[in-house]
Amino acid sequence: MIKTDISDLHKDIDNYKDKEIIIAGWVKSCRGNGNFGFLNLNDGTSFKGVQIVFSRDKILNYDSVEKLNTGSAIMCKGYIVLTPENKQPFEINATEITIISATDNEYPLQKKKHSLEFLREIAYLRPRTNLFNAVFRVRSELAFLLHEFFNKKGFVYVHTPIITSSDCEGGSELFRVTTQNIYDEFKKFEPKNELFGKKTYLTPTGQLEGEACAAAFGKIYTFGPTFRAENSNTNRHLNEFWHLEPEVSFMDLEGLMELEEEMMKYIISGIMKKCPDEMNFFNTFVDKELFNRLNNVIDNDFARITYTEAIELLKKNNNNFVYPVEWGTDIQTEHERYLSEVIFKRPVFVTDYPKDMKAFYMKINDDNKTVRGCDLLFPGIGEVTGGSERETDYKKLQTIMKEKHLKEEDYWWYMNLRKFGSVQHSGFGLGFERILMYITGITNIRDVILFPRTPNNCEY
Amino acid sequence: MIKTDISDLHKDIDNYKDKEIIIAGWVKSCRGNGNFGFLNLNDGTSFKGVQIVFSRDKILNYDSVEKLNTGSAIMCKGYIVLTPENKQPFEINATEITIISATDNEYPLQKKKHSLEFLREIAYLRPRTNLFNAVFRVRSELAFLLHEFFNKKGFVYVHTPIITSSDCEGGSELFRVTTQNIYDEFKKFEPKNELFGKKTYLTPTGQLEGEACAAAFGKIYTFGPTFRAENSNTNRHLNEFWHLEPEVSFMDLEGLMELEEEMMKYIISGIMKKCPDEMNFFNTFVDKELFNRLNNVIDNDFARITYTEAIELLKKNNNNFVYPVEWGTDIQTEHERYLSEVIFKRPVFVTDYPKDMKAFYMKINDDNKTVRGCDLLFPGIGEVTGGSERETDYKKLQTIMKEKHLKEEDYWWYMNLRKFGSVQHSGFGLGFERILMYITGITNIRDVILFPRTPNNCEY
Numbered sequence: 001m002i003k004t005d006i007s008d009l010h011k012d013i014d015n016y017k018d019k020e021i022i023i024a025g026w027v028k029s030c031r032g033n034g035n036f037g038f039l040n041l042n043d044g045t046s047f048k049g050v051q052i053v054f055s056r057d058k059i060l061n062y063d064s065v066e067k068l069n070t071g072s073a074i075m076c077k078g079y080i081v082l083t084p085e086n087k088q089p090f091e092i093n094a095t096e097i098t099i100i101s102a103t104d105n106e107y108p109l110q111k112k113k114h115s116l117e118f119l120r121e122i123a124y125l126r127p128r129t130n131l132f133n134a135v136f137r138v139r140s141e142l143a144f145l146l147h148e149f150f151n152k153k154g155f156v157y158v159h160t161p162i163i164t165s166s167d168c169e170g171g172s173e174l175f176r177v178t179t180q181n182i183y184d185e186f187k188k189f190e191p192k193n194e195l196f197g198k199k200t201y202l203t204p205t206g207q208l209e210g211e212a213c214a215a216a217f218g219k220i221y222t223f224g225p226t227f228r229a230e231n232s233n234t235n236r237h238l239n240e241f242w243h244l245e246p247e248v249s250f251m252d253l254e255g256l257m258e259l260e261e262e263m264m265k266y267i268i269s270g271i272m273k274k275c276p277d278e279m280n281f282f283n284t285f286v287d288k289e290l291f292n293r294l295n296n297v298i299d300n301d302f303a304r305i306t307y308t309e310a311i312e313l314l315k316k317n318n319n320n321f322v323y324p325v326e327w328g329t330d331i332q333t334e335h336e337r338y339l340s341e342v343i344f345k346r347p348v349f350v351t352d353y354p355k356d357m358k359a360f361y362m363k364i365n366d367d368n369k370t371v372r373g374c375d376l377l378f379p380g381i382g383e384v385t386g387g388s389e390r391e392t393d394y395k396k397l398q399t400i401m402k403e404k405h406l407k408e409e410d411y412w413w414y415m416n417l418r419k420f421g422s423v424q425h426s427g428f429g430l431g432f433e434r435i436l437m438y439i440t441g442i443t444n445i446r447d448v449i450l451f452p453r454t455p456n457n458c459e460y
Numbered sequence: 461m462i463k464t465d466i467s468d469l470h471k472d473i474d475n476y477k478d479k480e481i482i483i484a485g486w487v488k489s490c491r492g493n494g495n496f497g498f499l500n501l502n503d504g505t506s507f508k509g510v511q512i513v514f515s516r517d518k519i520l521n522y523d524s525v526e527k528l529n530t531g532s533a534i535m536c537k538g539y540i541v542l543t544p545e546n547k548q549p550f551e552i553n554a555t556e557i558t559i560i561s562a563t564d565n566e567y568p569l570q571k572k573k574h575s576l577e578f579l580r581e582i583a584y585l586r587p588r589t590n591l592f593n594a595v596f597r598v599r600s601e602l603a604f605l606l607h608e609f610f611n612k613k614g615f616v617y618v619h620t621p622i623i624t625s626s627d628c629e630g631g632s633e634l635f636r637v638t639t640q641n642i643y644d645e646f647k648k649f650e651p652k653n654e655l656f657g658k659k660t661y662l663t664p665t666g667q668l669e670g671e672a673c674a675a676a677f678g679k680i681y682t683f684g685p686t687f688r689a690e691n692s693n694t695n696r697h698l699n700e701f702w703h704l705e706p707e708v709s710f711m712d713l714e715g716l717m718e719l720e721e722e723m724m725k726y727i728i729s730g731i732m733k734k735c736p737d738e739m740n741f742f743n744t745f746v747d748k749e750l751f752n753r754l755n756n757v758i759d760n761d762f763a764r765i766t767y768t769e770a771i772e773l774l775k776k777n778n779n780n781f782v783y784p785v786e787w788g789t790d791i792q793t794e795h796e797r798y799l800s801e802v803i804f805k806r807p808v809f810v811t812d813y814p815k816d817m818k819a820f821y822m823k824i825n826d827d828n829k830t831v832r833g834c835d836l837l838f839p840g841i842g843e844v845t846g847g848s849e850r851e852t853d854y855k856k857l858q859t860i861m862k863e864k865h866l867k868e869e870d871y872w873w874y875m876n877l878r879k880f881g882s883v884q885h886s887g888f889g890l891g892f893e894r895i896l897m898y899i900t901g902i903t904n905i906r907d908v909i910l911f912p913r914t915p916n917n918c919e920y
Contacts, residue, residue, distance in 0.1 A: 003710055005614065005678070007614050024710045025678070026881045027881075043678045043709075044616075044674075044676050044677040044679070044709065045677070045678045045679060071880050071881045072881055073881040073882065073883045075710075100881075100882075100884075101852075101881055101882045103879070103881055106879065107880050107881075108880075124669070124672040124873045124877070125672075125676075125880065127672070127673055127676035127677065128675070132676075133677070136616065136618065136676075136677070137616055137677070139617075139619070140611075140616040140617040141611075143607075143617050143619075144607055144611045144617065147604055147607050151601075151604045154465065154467050154505050156504075156596060156600040157600040157604065158596065158600065159599070159603075159685070159909065159910060160911070161700060161910070161918075161920060162622065162662075162685045162687075162700055163635070163662075163687070163699070163700055163913050163918060164918070164920065165918045165919060165920065175623070175637050175638070175639060175655075176638050176639070176640075176642065177635050177636070177637060177662065178635070178636050178638060178642060179635060179636070179689050180636075182636065182640070182649045183648075183649055183650065183651055186647070186648045188643075188646045189642045189643055190643065191643055195635075195691060195699065195916075196699075196913070196915070196916060196917065196918035197915075197916040197918075198918060199643065200918050202622075202623075202637065208920075209584070209910065209911060209920055212584040212585075213587055213596075215486075215504075215588070216585075216588045216592075216593060216596075217505070217587065217593070217597070218485070218503045218505045219505065224684065225619070225684065225685070227623070229639050229655055231655060239623070239655065239656075240621060240622055240623055242619055249503075250463055250484045250503070392561075413584045416584075417584070419563070419567075420563055420568075420585065421486045421532055421533040421560075421561055421563055421567075422533065422560075423533045423560050423561065424560075449619065450618060450619060450620065450669070450673070451620070451621040451669060453623055453656070455655055455656070456655075456656060456657040457656065458621075458623060458624070458625045458656035458657075458658060458660050459625060459873075460621060460626060460668075460873065
């Protein structure tokens, strides 16, 4: 007889009615009265566990089972009994329980509720708790939904490099990669002695390589880890995070915004459908406004407004902002939320920012003051994606790079793309952990990635 | 009127019969006789391009179009004409051709065939060639098939960390990560001055963290970049490569081999179905034995043999090996291929290797000499995956770690997994580029990854 996954029981319990099965998993809780007990078991295949009923007259090791601690591993043979009148629609009447390994009081996860701070200290165990089980199961399904969305649309998934020699953000916030024994020797280290024979870094973005690929495949996306060495200890920053970066040839900013809106609706409605138990858990125990916020995204057309128009609207409320705005100032989180929550009450794209506020690669508008960028703002969180049409004109790119003190030779191949069949193209970036926070209601980014990397924190 | 993807034309051309459409893309080739010409266009959405027929009496800029170089970008308005009697089942009669950007002779990709070595020098352009277009399109679909396979089976996709403080392979072949200005200062660098406050590395594997996750979710897989700093300049080694690592709780070695066999058949038959044009191209122009080899994998049950049995069989052929074998020697590529190609003529799992040859985490057999590992050997290539049941006994793991001179404190959390609900579990690793080589027939691993990282080679 083969072990049945608990997920299979939940999927189609009628199929198992009165049948004998074997399950195996870890004890969530166990209590008994000396003759008769209940054991809640989870094998990780489903957010929901199962209730096992065990009694002294049916199993040989009743006393050992009754004493089982949270986290112990068991195998159980038993019969499925449907209990439509109860909270759980079925339970298992145990005929045999084998204790695979019993935990003792040293086991850090007990039945009681633990703080998120405590659980962060034991990142290798926290996926066993209900909350993190739900978070990381949603993370997995969300990743799949993104792959599915872009695959269906004919996008090519490209793996851009992690180790890079492009110092494309000035180097100050990049991790360096080295093969030299930097802590063991007292000497001047030379790039020429590296395995790669040069300075290398951990990439902060796959966009530039992604643009090269979009010039070959038309529609591409990257999805992988990227890195920022910044010393920011906030609830919203990680030094290592997963990044989605689609890039599409022959697409203007309008097309890009349509693509983003379609993707957001696809993944959010998809996750509500694929993970109902996990999402209900979040809506009940993490944030009671969650479903309202998510439905707001699914049900509404996203608004669109230019930066210039947004500033006009925001200025009327300058008295109430910590940072009053005028044309040329950054739109900060308080303004983003005011726009999306108070003015539009739905997601809103802000477009055409002053060129000084944005990266060199954004397409310059005819006014020579603004660029064809778009940030997507969500009620409740602010910016979730940043995108733009890219500058495709070689000369204009040269000019802006000079203005921004970037060296052309560092970007030789990127510049060449503007010589070799250059076409209109656009792309955006989505921080995967940021959208996961939005979808789960979790407010600390450390709690949506398995092993977070933040300043002074790199366990495992 | 909206641009139509060329892939949509190929999918359902009857739907477009006699209709006017707009397409846009890059010129593969263009020739004319002064009045009448043919232009082959590809927009990257499909391996196959389309033929555009243009003539002086229909378009205004005939002379400019006729002179277009490979790699130029155009937009074309025209009518679909079905041509069932020709090689191409349809062509486009141009009514308007807009030149978006014309390349000149500086463009490195001309109509002639380029060597793979030359193309490696222009990695940012090579995806535009037929061969690399096919390779990277297959790479994308293969990644999706892997996600699909594991998602359907209820595996949780986990993102294990890239930057790690676990020096789990002794450090000699790991890249170090630093935030210090190691080339600019002459001093002793201290780990405590790093952003993370300690020594950190680029991970060579997600397995250990994967095991922690399998103890929570039951069935997990990782898929992401991993790193080896080894100075190996061969056709089969990369310093940065993508790695699939599934891990399953309550699974023994037999179950693991079944899972691997099922996965291999799923992805190989899947890719034949999803990428017929690309696969035909490989079978015609790269390796005429390709389909035979792939069908051999799909159509046969994989054989299974222990290391000890394999050595007995191999010894009979010792005269013909460069490296004769005996019990305790490594099984090298020549032996792997002899086993899979001559003896079994199909994929074969070799199991239960001497413990000294394998990693510390493999489950030790009762003979205390061999471990429950399995390598999967494919005809034509040799080893494609390595897996094992994992040692779950705390004491046995302590003993083998001592034998292998590993420090227990470096693995404290991994050891703890053996205290906290330890259960039988198994997993394997698949080098994504290795299986891509097998599936495409490409013989240099640098040609199945977009921007390869090898010693002295880290462009882009």
